[in-house]
Amino acid sequence: NAGVMQNPRHLVRRRGQEARLRCSPMKGHSHVYWYRQLPEEGLKFMVYLQKENIIDESGMPKERFSAEFPKEGPSILRIQQVVRGDSAAYFCASSPYPTREYGYTFGSGTRLTVV
């Protein structure tokens, strides 16, 4: 089991470009969560998805950010027209159940740098 796979590990974008971050959950996990970690800060919830459905996007900025988890393929976090404040580490996590008693398995993250 390869665990949660995120790519790319590092991504550099110029202001105004688009960033696409990919996440493949662990085998058998159908629940995906995206978190953002600003430098020297904690993990902030962004969005929770199941296959083909966005369940909770309460932590995601209203503009420029979108997420999807298609029937086939990885989950994608998309940031349009990036700004310097988007520079952060973005972590994806997956779990087998959406209940209270299971933790998440995290990927190694994508470190986005906006120049």
Added chain:
Amino acid sequence: GENVEQHPSTLSVQEGDSAVIKCTYSDSASNYFPWYKQELGKGPQLIIDIRSNVGEKKDQRIAVTLNKTAKHFSLHITETQPEDSAVYFCAAPIFSGGYNKLIFGAGTRLAVHP
């Protein structure tokens, strides 16, 4: 609102000493409390968790205690070693709309000095 508070933000100990990190949570219905360790440049890794039907759980040098009445839980690391140096996060699930999401504390940067 939904909140998990974690203290201290930084902790420095000598090798061999114990380290204790404390967290409080707001959702009284939470019943699962994981702890994650994040090393530099890596993703958070689950190191121990506790469910609300027990008050304490141990795994070698690591233990977690839970006080549901007071809504706080703690991580205890005994006989610390330099490789324990990392950022530690506590978390608690917030249940809403039929599902849960983990809310994380702000993290504790632990430095173990040889």
